[in-house]
Amino acid sequence: MLKVEHLFAGYDSKIVLKDISLQFHRGTVTALLGPNGSGKSTLLKAIDGLIKPDNGAIILDTMNIDAMTKNDIAQSIAYLPQSGNSYPSCNVFESILLGRKPYISFEPTKHDMEIVEKTINNFNIDSLAFRTINQLSGGEIQKVLIARAIVQEPEVLLLDEPINHLDIKNQIEILQIIRCYTINYNLITVIVFHDINRALQYADKFVVLKEGYVYSEGDSKIVNPEIMKGVYDIDLDCIEYKGRKLLFV
């Protein structure tokens, strides 16, 4: 279990996250929702130890993240940053192999390369394996980056807007892969979403941030027009269709 306890964190002079307390469980996908600038990315960075908390603690099972070495954190937590705009000209295999870095002491072992090969097979991107990253489409790159997070063999998977810029087929495909890994590998998965319906479709738990506070958290019941009105200040309607809840303007 991953626990965030009374967390205050932010950048140099600016406190972004204010008194965040949350719990994330194994084998569940948690959707992190909230408007731009509400602190979603900052929360993921704080969980991965990239920014030091000003107050409060992040505890994985029984270990305080603050007390772990950078390499230990990298072996337990994989973090996919909000997508950048330029990527180095490495081939796909190398790019994914980099995810084994926390385990590499001198050079990657056969075991490391086997994991990469297996993951490439699971992601169904064998045909891309020796293409250069910056010759791939946005969706293909995103798959590679998620594959890299997977080969890190983490217990916690933090994904910041993994499906932005993707077409609907790739969105579904990637989210299904993530969900499968979460269940089969018993991961604690946290995904930042902007698409509320996509979140409803693929997440088990929901956390809604607003201006650095937790506005609401819980199961899909909390994703309703009242709460969304409170967070985004827009009026949404809600319908049920084939057992699924849909929110729309």
Add this chain to the structure above:
Amino acid sequence: MAKLNLPMRGSPYIKSGLMQQYLQLLYAKAGIGFLFLLCLGAAFLFSLTAGSLHIPFDKIITTLFWQNDLSYVIYNIRLPRSVAAVIAGASLGVSGCVIQNILKNPLASPFTLGISHGAAFGASVAIIGLGAGITHSCGNESVSVFNVYMVVFAAFTGAIAAVSIILLLALVKKVSPEAIVLAGVAMSSLFGASTMALQYFATDFQVSATIFWTFGDIGKAGWVENLIMGICFLACLVYFYVQRWNYNALLWGDDVAKGLGVNSASLRLMGMLLCALIVSLCTAFLGIIGFVGLIAPHIVRMIIGNDYRFLIPYSALFGAVFLLVSDSIAKMILSPVILPVGIITSFLGAPMFFYLLVKRSTL
């Protein structure tokens, strides 16, 4: 919801040949390294034959093993010069590839940190301010006699001073790589202006001596200089090679690198410090040798890709070969006059670089 049938954790590994393919790629890259080594050996032997006195190949070989009348020339002039070219070329090449990584800038080179202008300023202070270049006039001819060690020391101090200011900025203010590049530009023009100010108040002879100093000349090195440069270079090379996976991670940006357990701030600081050290040493001893540090990593990258496991050693090898060849040409082209090698590196490097750029973009 549809369940994908992904294997469970710990499921057996099924061979699909990707790993084999990847290993073959690695072997091919290792083979290219072997080629680079052969080139280095050939260029080294060739550079020994070149000079105002042409010594044929077989003579070189025999002199290397048996004492004869050429021993003095070979051991005290040719060998130290070629060894210096290897060390300086390798230092410039490897620091170029590291600096381009940590400053996230393909235009960066060791001199981006202001080393060349700092060194030139230091040398000018020694020559003009401290009178290290004493001019004798005999008839129409003027001869500059240098207090060599004072100039070397002053140039090294100047280079380190320029870099220290930038490093301090990076350490205290935690500025971004882009800001470091800009700070380097600012330092360069500051030191450049200071040098010009000094020259303005100097005699003609002193000015020509300072300008002459800035032309990189590999012939200035002797065995002592080579030993100092060589030891520092090897120590730094080992450090850089140990960090190769960290540089690979840093290629993807700070957040990704940190997420993979890399301490990017200290990696950056150490990288700049060590590059500054070896390049300042080379520059203080030999003068300014441009373009090698910029172009060597690019050419190697075009050949073997963006993998610091290979980039680090091969940039060093390529830098060494490149400087050896340039120096041989400098010795031969207007023989017996020896041109400053810096002119040749640019003349040779620029077209080569263009060729590769054009060739690659049409691939």
